[in-house]
Amino acid sequence: MKDKIFGTLQKMGRSFLLPIAVLPLAGLFLGIGSSLTTSGYIAEGSMLYKFLCVLGDCGDAVFSILPLLLCTAVALGLAKKNKEVAAISAVFAYFVMNMANASVVNNFMDVETLQQTPGLISDFLGFTNCMNTSVLGGVIMGYIVSVLHNRYYNIKLPELLSFFGGLNFIPIISTIAAILLGSFMTLIWPAVASGIAALGIAVAKMGYFGTFLYGFIYRLLIPTGLHHVFYLPFWQTAIGGSAMINGEMLYGCQNIMIEQLRMGLPISAEVGRFYSGEFAMMMFGLPGAALAMYHTAFAKNKKKVKGLLLSAALASFLTGITEPIEFSFLFVSPLLYFGVHSVLGGLCFMAAHMLACGVCNNFSAGALDFLLYGVILGEERTRWIYVVLIGIVAFAVYYFLFKFLILKFNFKTPGREDTEEAVRLHSKKEYLNKGKLEKSAVILEGLGGLTNIIDIDACATRLRVRLQDGSRVQQDLLKQSGSVGIVLKGNSIQVVYGPQVSNIRTDLEDYIMQIEEEKKEGELVNEA
Structure with missing residues (x-):
């Protein structure tokens, strides 16, 4: 039961990545459009000004429909078959849920009383006086659609109603469920909204320590892949604060x-507390850890690990993708990750909050987001210079602390392994060449073979696979295929490859399809 819940949360977390992946582009449009049109540098009414307004409005549109996007993504991600049917059914259901919600409010409830609770009801997607369920409403609706889809996608109805059976039944049952959910939300959502607001107030009252806990827990959850589930409520609900603007x-x-x-x-410190410290950790702290691992590598291995650590450090600095560095020491020394890195990450968040930094992001805290949401907006709005100062301190602390602990406890970080083969296990360029097998063949073998795979998915840096039997996994083969880390829990596995994982997933799926086609051709030949 525990593994099933964990697996569902993992799948839900990676489902969030599909809409989240478009946020950097939307944020880029919004950031450029808003910052340049409010800076006073461009004449109001000019063609460039109007173009930038259009750019900003287009970026804002994505954030406005984020609950709908998440509803669709969750249904799509959790559906086992015919995912496109689940996705379109989720769209129907989401609109019907909000229509039912608004209709019940307008016909059965005292609107004036509800309006006394700030933010409880609003006009949303054309619905008047709809309860603002935000992303939580979208996620719940998407999950319900996925459950109904997986249970009824092949339902058989009496012959007279057979047209409405099978996949055609999914949007029908989803619409009915949406009416019930939207109506039910009017009963429970005022209490839920009050609870979320109270939690947000509690986090705010915890002050700097609350910010530290946020950063600390965020890093703790990275190995599990559940960090998306953790931070989204802070981004989109009252847990992450409230403000009256305009x-x-x-x-x-x-x-x-x-x-x-x-x-x-200006970007307020109460907003920046959930973002700014991440820049110091990703752009400065982890590259400092990478340098420490390079300097503590054995002399004979330094040349071999130099490229690995340099590419990982650059990925962290430029894009904020940290798994290649983090997984290089997570498994060889959990102390470095959970006892040092997670704590230092939390301290970076806390320090940025204490200095009222307001540098934000919409994807990850790399140099690209730092320029857009920090430098371009200006020091007076974001206090980005203080993030750099925190980062310089973080670089030094990470470097000297990692170097001391690695040497003190002889941790087997890259380049300090006992054998030459072990060094290759952590290299992205090395993979098993036994029998001239290609990389996809090695990965497939490492996952226990074709018959051991239930489904394959991927997030920004990890190949995520559900297996028939987790004990059949051969981790050495997966490491030799270029993986920098493996998380195996029950019959679910995450194999960390870095930003190129999307191509690896596609290659693996193509390879599996090729095997299945060759198998079918062989069966046809045998029948003939």
Whole structure:
């Protein structure tokens, strides 16, 4: 039961990545459009000004429909077959849920009383006085659609109603479920909204320690892949704070940040507390750890690990993709990860909050986001210089602390392994060449073979696979295929490859399809 819940949360977390993947582009449009049109540098009414307004509005549109995107993505990600049917059914269901919600509010409830609770009801997607269930409503609706889809996608109805059976039944049953959920939400959501607001107030009252806990827990969850589930409520609900801007009450640090960008306001410290410290950790701290691992590598191995650690450090600095570095020491020394890195990460968040930094991001805290949401917006709006100062300190602390602990306890970080073969296990360029097998063949063998695979998915850096039997996994083969880390829990496995994982997944799926086609051709020949 525990493994099943964990597996569902993992799949839900990676489902979030599909809509989240478009946020950097939307944020780029919104950031450039808003920052340049509110800076006073461009004449209002000019062609360039109008173009930038269009750019900003297009970016804002993505954030406005994020609950709908998440609803669709969850249904798509959790559906086992015919995913496109689940996705379109989720779209139907989401609109019907909000229509039912708004209709019940307008016909059966006291709207004026509900309006006394700030942010509880609003006009949303054309629905008047709809309860603002935000991303949680979208995720819940998407999950319900996926459950109904997986159970009824092949349902058989009496012959008279057979047209409505099978896949055609899914949007029908989803619509009925949406009416029930939307109506039920009117009963429970006021209490849920009050609870979320209270939790947000509690986090705010915890002050700097609350910010430390956020950063600490965030890093702790990275190996499990559940960090997306953790941070999204802070971004999109009152847990991440509330603010009155231009007469409108906004909830969630991301929503507040977007409005502050649009209005040309300084990015408040209460928003930046959930973002700014990550830049210091990713752009400075982890590269410092990479340098420490290079300097502590055995002399004969330094040349071999130099490229590995340099590419990992650059990925962390430029794009904020940290798994290649983190997984290079996570398994050889959990102390370095959970006892040092996670704590230092939390301290980076806390230090940035203490200095009222307001540098935000919409994907990850690399140099590209730092320029867009920090430097371009200006020091007076973001206090980005203080993030750099924190980062310099973080680089030094990471470097000297990692170097001391690696040498003190003889941790087997890259380049310090007992055998030459072990050095190759951590190299992205090396993979098993036994029998001239290609990389996909090695990965497939490492996963226990074709018959051991239930489904394959991927997030930004990890290949995520559900297996028939986790004990059949051969981790050495997966490491030799270029993996920098492996998380095996029950019959679910995450294999960390870095940003190129999307291509690896596609190659693996193509290879599996080729095997299946060759198998079918062989069966036809035998029958003939």
